[in-house]
Amino acid sequence: MYLAVDLSFIIEKVILISVILGGSLGVAMYLTWAERKVAAIMQDRVGPNRAGPFGLLQPLADGLKLFAKEEIIPTFSNKFLFIIGPSLAMLTALMTSAIIPWGPTFDGFVLQVADINIGMLFIFGVLSVGVYGIMLGAWASNNKYSLLSGIRAAAQAVSYELALGLSLIALIMLTGTMSVKEMVEQQHGFWADGWFTWNVFKQPLGFIIFLVCSFAELNRAPFDMAESESELIGGYHTEYSSMKLGFFLFAEYINLFITSVIISCLYFGGYNFPGMDWVALNVPPLVFSLLGVVVVITKAILFVLFFMAIRWTLPRFRYDQLMNLGWKKLIPLALINMIITGAAILFWFK
Amino acid sequence: MSLDLIIFIVLSALTLASAIGVVITRNPITSVLLLILTFFCISGHYLLMNAQFLAIVNIIVYAGAIMVLFLFVIMLMNLNKDTEPQKSTMVQFAGVISGGCLLLVILMAFQSSGIELTQTSTTVSNIGLIKVLGKKLFTDFVFPFEISSVLFLSAMIGTVVLGKKDDDIATAIQDS
Numbered sequence: 320m321y322l323a324v325d326l327s328f329i330i331e332k333v334i335l336i337s338v339i340l341g342g343s344l345g346v347a348m349y350l351t352w353a354e355r356k357v358a359a360i361m362q363d364r365v366g367p368n369r370a371g372p373f374g375l376l377q378p379l380a381d382g383l384k385l386f387a388k389e390e391i392i393p394t395f396s397n398k399f400l401f402i403i404g405p406s407l408a409m410l411t412a413l414m415t416s417a418i419i420p421w422g423p424t425f426d427g428f429v430l431q432v433a434d435i436n437i438g439m440l441f442i443f444g445v446l447s448v449g450v451y452g453i454m455l456g457a458w459a460s461n462n463k464y465s466l467l468s469g470i471r472a473a474a475q476a477v478s479y480e481l482a483l484g485l486s487l488i489a490l491i492m493l494t495g496t497m498s499v500k501e502m503v504e505q506q507h508g509f510w511a512d513g514w515f516t517w518n519v520f521k522q523p524l525g526f527i528i529f530l531v532c533s534f535a536e537l538n539r540a541p542f543d544m545a546e547s548e549s550e551l552i553g554g555y556h557t558e559y560s561s562m563k564l565g566f567f568l569f570a571e572y573i574n575l576f577i578t579s580v581i582i583s584c585l586y587f588g589g590y591n592f593p594g595m596d597w598v599a600l601n602v603p604p605l606v607f608s609l610l611g612v613v614v615v616i617t618k619a620i621l622f623v624l625f626f627m628a629i630r631w632t633l634p635r636f637r638y639d640q641l642m643n644l645g646w647k648k649l650i651p652l653a654l655i656n657m658i659i660t661g662a663a664i665l666f667w668f669k
Numbered sequence: 670m671s672l673d674l675i676i677f678i679v680l681s682a683l684t685l686a687s688a689i690g691v692v693i694t695r696n697p698i699t700s701v702l703l704l705i706l707t708f709f710c711i712s713g714h715y716l717l718m719n720a721q722f723l724a725i726v727n728i729i730v731y732a733g734a735i736m737v738l739f740l741f742v743i744m745l746m747n748l749n750k751d752t753e754p755q756k757s758t759m760v761q762f763a764g765v766i767s768g769g770c771l772l773l774v775i776l777m778a779f780q781s782s783g784i785e786l787t788q789t790s791t792t793v794s795n796i797g798l799i800k801v802l803g804k805k806l807f808t809d810f811v812f813p814f815e816i817s818s819v820l821f822l823s824a825m826i827g828t829v830v831l832g833k834k835d836d837d838i839a840t841a842i843q844d845s
Contacts, residue, residue, distance in 0.1 A: 397698070400698070400702075435721065436721065436798070436799070437722060437725050437799060440722070440725040440726070440729065441725060443725075443729050443733075444728045444729050444733065446733075447728070447729050447732070447733025447734060448728065448732060448733055450737060451705075451740075454737070454740055454741075454744070455702075458698070458740075458744045466744060469744070470741060470744065470745070473740075473741055474741075476737075477734060477737060477738075480733075480734075497799060
């Protein structure tokens with residue numbers, strides 16, 4: 320019996336995966352802090368400032384608190400499903416990071432876990448499976464508020480996935496590839512052939528649709544129907560306590576970060592930045608790669624801040640408004656965008 | 670034994686076990702979850718045959734959309750062990766016998782059809798890749814492809830018609 324396994328390849332990928340997972344968890348931890356600080360600034364408050372300078376140790380204190388709290392599993396609930404709910408939420412939140420190109424290649428070391436040629440479809444796949452965590456957790460809670468929330472979350476996710484997919488189809492038509500890496504490489508630099516290279520300038524309508532749909536997919540205000548604490552107590556995590564609640568909340572912030580990275584990769588050039596050719600000639604390749612990583616994370620953080628600013632600006636939609644927006648406005652708009660893109664490719668870029 | 674073969678055996682065992690689980694489990698929610706697991710295993714088989722597009726579409730459409738609706742309905746109806754109707758032993762025997770007959774017929778039909786099973790090479794075959802598949806669909810198979818799209822359209826319109834209340838349709842007909 321002989322197994323052909325390239326050990327160095329596996330070690331390289333394991334290191335990369337650990338760094339990405341650790342990094343995402345760390346970023347998500349500090350996003351909870353950032354969310355409170357942004358809310359505080361927008362509402363003219365101080366925000367967390369007790370633990371450490373500027374309250375920077377607050378996430379650690381919160382984590383410790385969640386770990387130390389009592390775990391409660393409601394009677395009459397399905398224990399297995401009750402535990403698997405938050406686990407699935409966490410798993411799907413972390414899975415999308417596998418196809419993100421984090422920076423330019425140097426010395427054959429690819430800063431991407433897997434460059435699969437159906438990368439875009441992989442994003443859809445993970446998105447569509449992502450709703451199971453909330454649904455199962457909500458059902459297993461054996462609580463009518465949780466169940467209502469789970470059903471809302473599922474209906475919302477299924478409705479907005481359609482518009483999201485249609486807006487991405489226009490992007491795929493334009494770029495002619497489904498690999499996220501190739502898509503980022505096509506947006507090299509900032510300006511070429513008399514037009515911007517970044518996809519946001521080629522697909523402005525598609526970008527707006529994608530952005531609105533990602534708000535809905537993330538269950539964030541103004542689309543946080545699944546949580547809506549004023550009508551559903553806390554929604555799907557009403558019955559959860561301790562670290563299982565922590566997993567749900569944490570998965571939400573990881574999703575927020577990863578989605579922001581994906582938006583910056585698909586529409587805002589990923590690790591590309593103006594004048595990168597000049598920089599590539601003048602600095603060592605390792606520094607250039609790290610600079611690319613810094614650029615992509617900076618873009619992502621800007622999007623995260625935008626998501627947070629919106630959360631503290633707009634009130635929640637009513638449920639029928641949400642469905643109307645999804646089915647009657649965004650889907651036709653995405654179809655029109657697809658037709659315009661197709662016509663433009665046919666007549667202008669022969 | 671190559672790595673492919675080991676993965677194939679493990680995956681097949683998992684597929685069969687979860688598929689049997691779908692049928693024999695009493696709890697509808699467990700049944701649905703096992704069916705989702707089965708779909709994932711089948712996607713794994715597609716990946717082994719280098720059909721990445723089929724694999725991911727199987728997950729998006731079946732595991733991601735259709736099964737969510739299944740789960741939705743079962744959760745809303747709040748089915749559980751107590752509400753499942755108890756069938757008599759006669760009916761159970763009849764089910765086993767007719768199921769076994771169906772299996773026999775399918776096996777015989779398969780054997781007598783004379784299809785030769787050729788092993789697809791995982792490295793050379795790239796029929797499942799999205800570029801190849803798209804070109805095939807829009808050149809050799811364009812007619813069946815378009816026909817199936819009409820079928821989908823009629824299914825969509827049918828759903829809307831069925832979903833509307835009767836008086837809605839009546840007023841719509843009167844208005845037109």
